[in-house]
Amino acid sequence: MTPSIPKGTRDFLPSEMFRRNFIFDVIRQVFHLYGFQPIETPAMENLSTLLGKYGEEGDKLLFRILNSGDFLSEIPDSLLQEKSSNAVAPFVAEKGLRYDLTVPFARFVVQHRNDILFPFRRYQIQPVWRADRPQKGRYREFYQCDCDVIGSDSLLNEAELVQIIDDIFSRFRIRTVTKINNRKVLAGIADVIGHPDRITDLTVAIDKMEKIGLERVKEELSEKGISGDSIEKLEPILMLKGTTHEKIDILKGVLSSSAAGLKGLEELEKLFGYISGFTLTNGVELDLTLARGLNYYTGAIFEVKSIDEAIGSVCGGGRYDDLTGVFGMPGISGVGISFGAERIYDVMTRLNLFPGESRLLTKVLFINFGSREEEYILPVIGALRRKGIHSEVYPEPDKMKKQMNYANRKEIPYVVLAGEEELRQQKFTLKDMRTGEQTPVTAGELIKILSE
Amino acid sequence: MTPSIPKGTRDFLPSEMFRRNFIFDVIRQVFHLYGFQPIETPAMENLSTLLGKYGEEGDKLLFRILNSGDFLSEIPDSLLQEKSSNAVAPFVAEKGLRYDLTVPFARFVVQHRNDILFPFRRYQIQPVWRADRPQKGRYREFYQCDCDVIGSDSLLNEAELVQIIDDIFSRFRIRTVTKINNRKVLAGIADVIGHPDRITDLTVAIDKMEKIGLERVKEELSEKGISGDSIEKLEPILMLKGTTHEKIDILKGVLSSSAAGLKGLEELEKLFGYISGFTLTNGVELDLTLARGLNYYTGAIFEVKSIDEAIGSVCGGGRYDDLTGVFGMPGISGVGISFGAERIYDVMTRLNLFPGESRLLTKVLFINFGSREEEYILPVIGALRRKGIHSEVYPEPDKMKKQMNYANRKEIPYVVLAGEEELRQQKFTLKDMRTGEQTPVTAGELIKILSE
Numbered sequence: 001m002t003p004s005i006p007k008g009t010r011d012f013l014p015s016e017m018f019r020r021n022f023i024f025d026v027i028r029q030v031f032h033l034y035g036f037q038p039i040e041t042p043a044m045e046n047l048s049t050l051l052g053k054y055g056e057e058g059d060k061l062l063f064r065i066l067n068s069g070d071f072l073s074e075i076p077d078s079l080l081q082e083k084s085s086n087a088v089a090p091f092v093a094e095k096g097l098r099y100d101l102t103v104p105f106a107r108f109v110v111q112h113r114n115d116i117l118f119p120f121r122r123y124q125i126q127p128v129w130r131a132d133r134p135q136k137g138r139y140r141e142f143y144q145c146d147c148d149v150i151g152s153d154s155l156l157n158e159a160e161l162v163q164i165i166d167d168i169f170s171r172f173r174i175r176t177v178t179k180i181n182n183r184k185v186l187a188g189i190a191d192v193i194g195h196p197d198r199i200t201d202l203t204v205a206i207d208k209m210e211k212i213g214l215e216r217v218k219e220e221l222s223e224k225g226i227s228g229d230s231i232e233k234l235e236p237i238l239m240l241k242g243t244t245h246e247k248i249d250i251l252k253g254v255l256s257s258s259a260a261g262l263k264g265l266e267e268l269e270k271l272f273g274y275i276s277g278f279t280l281t282n283g284v285e286l287d288l289t290l291a292r293g294l295n296y297y298t299g300a301i302f303e304v305k306s307i308d309e310a311i312g313s314v315c316g317g318g319r320y321d322d323l324t325g326v327f328g329m330p331g332i333s334g335v336g337i338s339f340g341a342e343r344i345y346d347v348m349t350r351l352n353l354f355p356g357e358s359r360l361l362t363k364v365l366f367i368n369f370g371s372r373e374e375e376y377i378l379p380v381i382g383a384l385r386r387k388g389i390h391s392e393v394y395p396e397p398d399k400m401k402k403q404m405n406y407a408n409r410k411e412i413p414y415v416v417l418a419g420e421e422e423l424r425q426q427k428f429t430l431k432d433m434r435t436g437e438q439t440p441v442t443a444g445e446l447i448k449i450l451s452e
Numbered sequence: 453m454t455p456s457i458p459k460g461t462r463d464f465l466p467s468e469m470f471r472r473n474f475i476f477d478v479i480r481q482v483f484h485l486y487g488f489q490p491i492e493t494p495a496m497e498n499l500s501t502l503l504g505k506y507g508e509e510g511d512k513l514l515f516r517i518l519n520s521g522d523f524l525s526e527i528p529d530s531l532l533q534e535k536s537s538n539a540v541a542p543f544v545a546e547k548g549l550r551y552d553l554t555v556p557f558a559r560f561v562v563q564h565r566n567d568i569l570f571p572f573r574r575y576q577i578q579p580v581w582r583a584d585r586p587q588k589g590r591y592r593e594f595y596q597c598d599c600d601v602i603g604s605d606s607l608l609n610e611a612e613l614v615q616i617i618d619d620i621f622s623r624f625r626i627r628t629v630t631k632i633n634n635r636k637v638l639a640g641i642a643d644v645i646g647h648p649d650r651i652t653d654l655t656v657a658i659d660k661m662e663k664i665g666l667e668r669v670k671e672e673l674s675e676k677g678i679s680g681d682s683i684e685k686l687e688p689i690l691m692l693k694g695t696t697h698e699k700i701d702i703l704k705g706v707l708s709s710s711a712a713g714l715k716g717l718e719e720l721e722k723l724f725g726y727i728s729g730f731t732l733t734n735g736v737e738l739d740l741t742l743a744r745g746l747n748y749y750t751g752a753i754f755e756v757k758s759i760d761e762a763i764g765s766v767c768g769g770g771r772y773d774d775l776t777g778v779f780g781m782p783g784i785s786g787v788g789i790s791f792g793a794e795r796i797y798d799v800m801t802r803l804n805l806f807p808g809e810s811r812l813l814t815k816v817l818f819i820n821f822g823s824r825e826e827e828y829i830l831p832v833i834g835a836l837r838r839k840g841i842h843s844e845v846y847p848e849p850d851k852m853k854k855q856m857n858y859a860n861r862k863e864i865p866y867v868v869l870a871g872e873e874e875l876r877q878q879k880f881t882l883k884d885m886r887t888g889e890q891t892p893v894t895a896g897e898l899i900k901i902l903s904e
Contacts, residue, residue, distance in 0.1 A: 002562065002563060002779075002780070003498075003500075003501055003559045003562055003563055003779045003780075004498065004563065005493070005494055005496075005497065005498065005501075005559075005563075006494065006496050006497070006498055006546075006547050009494035009495075009496060010494060011491065011492070011493050011494070011560055011563070011564065012490075012491055012492040012493075013491060013564065013567060013568075014489035014490060014491060014574070017489070017490040017491060017492060018489075018490075021490070032812045032842055033837050033840065033841075033842055033843070034837070034842075034843075034844065035814040035817075035842060035843065035844035035862075037466035037469070037470075038464075038466060038469040038470075038473070039463070039464055039465060039466060039469060040463070040464040040469060041457070041463050041464075042457055042458065042461035042462060042463070042593050043461075043495060043549075043579065043581070043593060044457075044458050044461060044515075044581075044592075044593070045457060045458070046455075046456065046457065046458055048455075049455055049457075060520075063496075063517050063518075063520075064517070064518040065515050065516070065517060065518070065549075066515075066516040066517070066518050066541070066544065066545050068512075068515075068583045069537070070537045071537050071541075072535050072536070072537045072540060073535070073537070075535075080532060080535070083524050083525070083532070084524070085521070085522045085523050085524045085525070088524060089518070089523075092518065092544070093518050094458075095458050097495075097517075107455045107457075108463055110454065110455055111454060111455055111456065111457075111463070112463065112465065115465060116465075117858060117861045117862060119846075119847055119858075121844070122466070127495065129495070129496075131520045140496075141494050141495060141496070149847065152847040152848060153848070154847035154848040156820075156826065156845065156847045156848070157847050160845075160847075163834075167837075274830075277827065277830055277831070278830075278834065279834065327454075327455045328454070328455075360484045362487040365487075368608075374608065375729065378726075378729055378730075379729070382615075382730065382731065385485050385486070385619075388485070389485075390484055390485050390486075390487060391485070391486075391487065392486065392487035392573070393608065393612075394571075395571055395601065395604040395606035395608045395609050395612075396604060396605070396606040396608070406569060406571075409569045410487075410569060
């Protein structure tokens, strides 16, 4: 009987860890470069914090923690007899695992509002848990990497997030396009086609443009009770072509009767103004079909696609005007983005973009020839480590073949052999594992060569 | 109503995160220096993996995850009517949160044995969860930092772990003493006093020496049915004085009739032989009163105490001969240590040992004077970031006082002022926040100064 782990979860071997940590390290470095600071929240939150924030479907996907001790004692007998899990659940579980980083962050901001300096530039890189049906590329435990600025309305924040996206993906060498839209523009469109109350239906439909095409989107809108007249007004907007500047100009005409729409266009214009002043590696474009599912976005919305791998978005986010209202602190505006580390990992693996050598791997292995030789090599190993050189000594005098195999499999680039002969000559034989070349060196030379 | 988090859990603000990450980074750096490689395991394990591994008390402290969906459906009606939480628990929860890193690691080794290179030098830094009663310094979610070598009997592994301990605590500037003992020596003592089957009682009693003193330990042993004769034989061993070498010599006489005892002494002698060849910053000593609670240790045992703060041990570990047997892979020997990050944090805070400045903090803030000035400063900020200098621009043209307050509270050492006058002169005013000194500089000079 081989032990196993819960479905949808994963172990990570060292080779995977080095690659995952490369991704997290790059993201963290860039966040720091732009003045973002880390926070962490507990894996468990009170269910009162989590429930009702992710829709009915989300509530079902929460992992709940069974209360400690006599967890059945709080259940009314009548409920227990009905055997209704839904009715009983609130009595046996008070806590749940974090489902995303956004709701815990909102809770954090309200709880610590007196200790936080606004505008607050925070990032958070932690795992989240969802009881989703596991499938290829979808896990029940996965990391999110979020950065947000809250307490500032300025569009400079949006502009800097676009820079951060560009900076991070160019370090990964992933070619991307960042798609930008604005929820106010979408609201404006809903206004002018005469269905201001149907913005959700509209954005859901627009979101499907890429997947199902214009005709089926029109059908779906019709099924949802949008009149043919309104759909006709919508069509030219969905099919809009030209430069960003041209598109915005045309839209100004179409949306001239909608205050929200015009405000959204003004925001887009200002944001693209900032962006045109930046030197970016990857593309950025206005995309009116971009809607994003989450209802709490109120201004700019972002989505980043990999150009060379069709894998959905590798980063997304937007502006929200009332993240913390649900916890009793209304009117705090913020904007944030979230990087999909798991997808980035997949793209980098498929395109072979990970750096070949990790600076964290062991640089040199000393072969073990026995006690006398150990005594001879240990001080040199100590000296190498004091210089910051990752060094290992094989722990026992096993067969040479086994020790060399260890060096090979661990991809250690240098091996030192110091047996009887070397000891007599007070030297060390340094073997370059890539070329096979063996060189006799003194302790000083060894340290010098490996320090390079 | 202010939102809150479950008792025994914590949020971490940026100031705490910088300090916690300093601790984790140092530990990780040293682990890499000695050739250890990272792994990670999921937060949730199957309860079949966890149950029965931590004793009856441990089983009670596991956080269990409620099964998804209709979790009541599997419970036999008869059990439900009895309302016995203990009997019902296995039917409503199949998964639990990780309680430590050792059992998941054992499971990992067995599960991935064909992908692992032995001797396997792994480290793991992840949170664990325990439904302990929360109290000062004890949390329900906390990090463990473990490193282990498995698949090698060599005492050189023990010796290297002692070096790692010394290396890590000297980087923290925490003065420590590493106490070393050997379980075989303890078994030998149990042998010669005629109670080979009472080794657990004996080690528990010895473990209390420091806390309750010789007389009460003798009383407790007597209460546990150890004869006066045996206690008399034990007393000189407990009171042993002298250098490590002297102690071992005396013990060789006392334990001459115990094969296990002599083997333990031979191991200690070899280990202290290695240690005497190292240049260590902190003290290492043989301590026969050291027993450590966990039953799976079979050879060397370690415990590290802070000299300047009485806070229990800050690191501990030992040699185990059968970590993976319980998962069907017997006879794999290993040795490992675990660093208590939470206690290290407390010691460093109380002794004020954290480095004053974090290299991760923002180095320069550009004051925002409005759109025209933004256009003037943004390219310079871009250039600074390309040089790796952590830079921020205040996102909106707020009152100067508010912006300067932001820089002060975020401990940003430099502020750049570039208003109308600077723009006209094509200069920037650089303010050193520590001295208050203001200097007019060109863009090139600014980059040069901040790069230093």
